[in-house]
Amino acid sequence: MISVFICEDNREFRENLEKFLPRMGDILITGSTDTAEAGLENKELYNSNVLILDLEMPGRGGLWAISELAKVENKPEILVLTSFTSEETVFQALRDGASGYLVKGAGIKKILEAINDVSTGGTVIEPILATRFWNYFVSCSVTTKTDDSDLSETELEILTLVGKGLSNPEVGSALGKSRTNIKKVLARIYKKLGVNTRVEAVTCGLKRGLITL
Incomplete structure (x- = not known):
């Protein structure tokens, strides 16, 4: 079973994740918050395998949370689930420590697959952004x-x-x-x-x- 913590300010979207992820996969929801600050203050986040994180939330937001978690030794794998699709935002999130990046609108099955992938050390990137991301890798060579x-x-x-x-x-x-x-x-x-x-x-x-x- 994969334990998942959720940081998402849209209440309906958050509650849908809490409801359907355990029904459709081997998922345990350990907790949820509507701000990044509240999430990082919750001990259950650090006991989870995966953190589902929105970037645009009240307060400091998801990118701040990713940079803060980079300083922590025992932390969950981070799966960003957001409406942001800008190349710069994607690269910053992944450079700072996110393991996956999906755009809202992805189905529950796709989200479950991403959770499974990042929980085992994989990297998940939205298909519409993946080519540009790997081209960035190649340009670094x-x-x-x-x-x-x-x-x-x-x-x-x-x-x-x-x-x-x-x-x-x-x-x-x-x-x-x-x-x-x-x-x-x-x-x-x-x-x-x-x-x-x-x-x-x-x-x-x-x-x-x-x-x-």
Whole structure:
């Protein structure tokens, strides 16, 4: 069962998520709030596997919450579910630590699939934005290796697979390693590169010429 916390100011939309997600999937709703500040003050958020987060809410909003959660060691995977579709907003949310980005209007089945994907270490991006996002990754690539950052061969291999969009279980399956092992290796990669998220790690690896996609 996947535990989910919801930060969404639209009461009807929030209550629909609370009602239909558990009915249609193996989901436990641990709590919900209508502001980002209230969510970050709720201990149940930190005990959840996934946080469904709107960006436009009263107060500081979702982007602030993502940046604050980036400072926390034990935090849920963040699935942004919002009406914002601007390229800049998408990139900022993913760079700062969101694992997925869906536009409101997505059906419950699609939201459930996204919850499952991000809960296992995957990255989910709205199809209309995905091409531009991966093109951004490619534009970061350089042809000359400038800094090895002390990454091992295994760490470079894992970073490359993450950059190609594989989730932690998929990376583990490809390399014959457990999901837990992949998560630990990713933590080491983040520390060596001085980053906090998958997107930052891949972008850094591409810019330094450590990996190619």
